[in-house]
Amino acid sequence: MRYVVFNQKGGVGKSTIACNLAAIGASRGLRTLVVDLDTQANATRYLLGAAADAPRAGSADFFEQTLKYSLKPQDVAEFVSPTPWEDLSLMASDPRLDELHSKLESRHKILKLRDALESLAGAFDRVWIDTPPALNFYTRSALIAADRCLIPFDCDEFSRRALYGLMESVQEIRADHNAALEIGGIVVNQFQPRANLPQRVVQELIDEGLPVLEPYLGASVRIRESHELATPMIHLDPAHRIAQAFVELHDAIEARAGARRRK
Numbered sequence: 001m002r003y004v005v006f007n008q009k010g011g012v013g014k015s016t017i018a019c020n021l022a023a024i025g026a027s028r029g030l031r032t033l034v035v036d037l038d039t040q041a042n043a044t045r046y047l048l049g050a051a052a053d054a055p056r057a058g059s060a061d062f063f064e065q066t067l068k069y070s071l072k073p074q075d076v077a078e079f080v081s082p083t084p085w086e087d088l089s090l091m092a093s094d095p096r097l098d099e100l101h102s103k104l105e106s107r108h109k110i111l112k113l114r115d116a117l118e119s120l121a122g123a124f125d126r127v128w129i130d131t132p133p134a135l136n137f138y139t140r141s142a143l144i145a146a147d148r149c150l151i152p153f154d155c156d157e158f159s160r161r162a163l164y165g166l167m168e169s170v171q172e173i174r175a176d177h178n179a180a181l182e183i184g185g186i187v188v189n190q191f192q193p194r195a196n197l198p199q200r201v202v203q204e205l206i207d208e209g210l211p212v213l214e215p216y217l218g219a220s221v222r223i224r225e226s227h228e229l230a231t232p233m234i235h236l237d238p239a240h241r242i243a244q245a246f247v248e249l250h251d252a253i254e255a256r257a258g259a260r261r262r263k
């Protein structure tokens with residue numbers, strides 16, 4: 001099962017959600033890979049902390065290799081690093097992703113990530129792809145490589161309107177390149193239960209029949225601390241309400257995916 005976490009809007013919680021859900025699966029013994037396709041490297045920093053600064057092969061090296069034809073390409077596994085947590089691995093980001101972007105696009109390397117992740121299918125039970133806040137080559141590669149798309153939503157009225165365009169982009173990729181891609185659901189983040197606007201905006205999504213997942217994730221300074229300490233919530237403070245919400249969300253997403261597979 002390969003998940004992509006996608007929203008063109010910045011700062012809605014993509015990296016936070018991808019890393020925390022991945023860490024929960026890994027803590028249960030699912031062999032899990034996080035793929036960081038964002039040059040900001042937030043997921044890489046979140047999972048590796050200061051060690052993220054050490055040079056390592058990662059997603060930029062993988063994509064660079066696709067530009068140089070070789071009879072003996074490096075195995076995709078060589079672009080994957082361990083993290084401090086058992087069963088959680090990372091294909092790290094690198095600033096070179098920016099330089100490579102236009103070359104990869106002009107040379108039609110859009111299916112390479114899918115092929116690479118397929119070659120790793122025996123090594124990992126779950127893959128979580130963190131994407132940049134843009135609909136660019138990397139995001140499209142991820143949507144083509146994934147089975148399921150999760151869309152973080154920050155309860156903002158503008159974001160609600162942007163969701164329709166975003167879902168159309170996903171549907172277009174599904175129609176053109178990846179019939180297996182399903183919208184796994186909308187993840188409500190930084191929800192304030194006592195404010196009117198977020199409640200109304202989320203209710204509108206539900207009324208319009210959009211797949212809003214539960215539980216909603218509240219806002220907590222603990223999340224920022226978790227980034228600073230480079231420790232996902234399940235390891236930092238498993239009893240915290242946000243950690244518990246992530247666990248319930250993880251199980252809801254997995255249950256939905258399982259139900260679809262059985263159909």
Ligand SMILES: Nc1ncnc2c1ncn2[C@@H]1O[C@H](COP(=O)(O)OP(=O)(O)OP(=O)(O)O)[C@@H](O)[C@H]1O
Binds near residue numbers: 009012190
């Ligand atoms: N539920 C939450 N409570 C409090 N802070 C949060 C929560 N979710 C995310 N944040 C904070 O909001 C910021 C943005 O989160 P994150 O980096 O996960 O978003 P993103 O969508 O990946 O951003 P970008 O588009 O820049 O990649 C981070 O500083 C993170 O700590």
Ligand SMILES: [Mg+2]
Binds near residue numbers: 016
């Ligand atoms: Mg991010």
